[in-house]
Amino acid sequence: MDEWTLGYGRQLPGGVAVNVGFTRRQYKDIPALVETNGIYDGVVFKGYANVDFNQIYLITNDRWTTLVYSGLKPGFVSTLAALDSTRLQTRLAQFFGVPQEEVTGSYTYGGHGETMAVFKSGVAVQGVKLTEILAGEPVNGKRMSAEEWQAVQEHVRTGGARIIKLRGRSSFQSPAHQSVEMLRGRIRQGGYPWPCGVYFKEGPYAHVMMAADVAFTDQGLVGSIPQADSDDLAALDRSYAHLCKLRDEVIAAGILPPVERWPELNPHL
Missing domain, CATH: 3.90.110.10 (Lactate dehydrogenase/glycoside hydrolase, family 4, C-terminal)
Structure with a gap:
């Protein structure tokens, strides 16, 4: 995620202050293909779980990585x-x-x-x-x-x-x-x-x-x-x-x- 903030503040007479701010956040996905049909023993390919298909890929955009990318406390x-x-x-x-x-x-x-x-x-x-x-x-x-x-x-x-x-x-x-x-x-x-x-x-x-x-x-x-x-x-x-x-x-x-x-x-x- 990229973030930038722009603000302006001005002190007015009588102890009054005016502050205006703008924040822009750009959320970035990290798309990846995860192969879900292959059967592996370590790195050795053993076959397919569903033999009617070859590789079946799941496209993911960070939905498994909430803790790392969210900034939340564990x-x-x-x-x-x-x-x-x-x-x-x-x-x-x-x-x-x-x-x-x-x-x-x-x-x-x-x-x-x-x-x-x-x-x-x-x-x-x-x-x-x-x-x-x-x-x-x-x-x-x-x-x-x-x-x-x-x-x-x-x-x-x-x-x-x-x-x-x-x-x-x-x-x-x-x-x-x-x-x-x-x-x-x-x-x-x-x-x-x-x-x-x-x-x-x-x-x-x-x-x-x-x-x-x-x-x-x-x-x-x-x-x-x-x-x-x-x-x-x-x-x-x-x-x-x-x-x-x-x-x-x-x-x-x-x-x-x-x-x-x-x-x-x-x-x-």
Whole structure:
């Protein structure tokens, strides 16, 4: 964005001042073509997702780069991240045959999709910790093996893909509901129970927007790294590495500048 300002001020008798100003802003798009049909393993081409077409390109004009180009503080930009956690809550409730509200602490972190970190730390069913359940403690007359827990994790990771396959499009009702609840949490400065997308400026998960625990404050969202065991944190590390890979691909496509240049465009980063 280019901006220039022209102004004129004059002091009149009697302590009266007249000031006239004009500001002109020129917003610049950075159009880029993002190939969406190819399947790649790193940089190795493996085929097409839809074999009826070759390359399918998405033309983008900065709609993925709000935080960098807007100049906003990171705490004022967020993304919806609750639906994966609610899927985990639902799946565990179905498995144990209990009401959904009796499953607590069911959170997913990091990215969305096949590399999301589906945590067991903090989860409880009817007050029994999931770690104790996996060690053999029954809930509602049912036990869960390590293999069954892995199946639950996989079910959650692929939930979005199943919805698109069933409906031919993504859902909008649940995201709309959770977006309103996020707004309510911002207005009340608290009370929203699910993870949100938050940008970390520094620390072990720096320079990406990812699902994490957040606090709503008058200065916006403040993210924190979840407390968990080593297995869950290792899964979060893998999810973060995948997000960094995606970020670097967007940079390579020319949609974003290199990370070290972000503060030039947004001094809050």
